[in-house]
Amino acid sequence: MTRKLLFAAGTAFALALGAQAPGAAAAEWKFAIEEIKGSVQDAYAQEFAKRIEEKSGGEITVTVYPYGTLGTSADLTELVANGAIQFANASPGHLGTLIPEIQVFSVPYLLSQNDQVNKEVLANSETLYQNLEDDFEEQNLELLTMYPEGEMVWTANREIRNPEDFDGFKMRTMVSPMLTEAYQAFGANPTPMPYSEVYGGLQLKQIDGQVNPIFAIQEMKFYEVQDYMIWAGQQTFTTTVVTNNDWYESLSDAQRTMIDETVAELVDFIFETQREFNETRLEKIKDSKPELTMIRLTDEERAAFEERAGEAREKFLEMTGDSGAEVLNSLEQEIEQAEKKMN
Ligand code: 6CS
Secondary structure, three states: OOHHHHHOHHHHHHHHHHHOOOOOOOEEEEEEOOOOOOOHHHHHHHHHHHHHHHHOOOOEEEEEEOOOOOOOHHHHHHHHHOOOOOEEEEOHHHHOOOOHHHHHHHOOOOOOOOHHHHHHHHHHOHHHHHHOHHHHHHOOEEEEEEEEEEEEEEEEOOOOOOHHHHOOOEEEEOOOHHHHHHHHHOOOEEEEOOHHHHHHHHHOOOOOEEEEEHHHHHHOOHHHHOOEEEEOOOOEEEEEEEEEHHHHHHOOHHHHHHHHHHHHHHHHHHHHHHHHHHHHHHHHHHHHOOOOEEEEOOHHHHHHHHHHHHHHHHHHHHHHHHHHHHHHHHHHHHHHHHHHHHO
């Protein structure tokens, strides 16, 4: 898919309604998310469901399956690929074993410090929607959209201000090989594990810390079993929404347009939602645990990690070869252009 929906002008609504043959049976589309009810991904999927139901005049209902009901993130992607469900979130932090190049989004300090820039790039990137289209298709997936969910903050059982502080520190990461490389470069002992096991892992001290956006730290209660929250500016959490490629191609033009149009409408919606969730939930964390120490690394402290990120970038290139280099370079150019345009 490309951003064709953007050019669909206002005809989609009528077309979508017209796409339903008179007397056609109501359809149910299934959308699995990698997060729990009340999360950013849930807000997206619920709004997607609401709009699809409205646009189809009630002929299509979308059922949202929260994390835990259908399996781990990897399971959800597989369910979409084999057509058991129609939509799922598939975050690059978990998708790297299937589509190595998507791990570019886990290269530290690559995305902009300006989240508006990230929003634009993720919604419109040619690198993403054209260069990587075939890689998704090979997995029988269609990439519908990608959006940011907020800055990823470290939580830890001790103060981390420079790479030496990470010595012997077991940092939980998502399962992407790129994240393992990144946290090794930062000086930590990366420990990949599924999302559902993180709280227990922290509580039982199998891991010393983890990294996620604030809304997730709050709703998954990770802050309860940690002493520090640390902002190092290394990464924005990004996620994709994927659909089954064969199924998507088998839809009528009107139904595809309805999906594409809805996805385009939700770019601003989800950006504002994640911003609000991250802001309000930081306040909730502060209220619930005033003794939690919050640290923003100084520019100098951050620079030491940025320097280490160079090693992670090299590892990305080793893992992905020429195709990865092309993706990395063109994405960097897109980010630079978007930053210039917005400043
Ligand atoms: O850390 C994780 O595994 C998860 N974090 C978020 C914010 N969403 C989904 C992902 O699986």
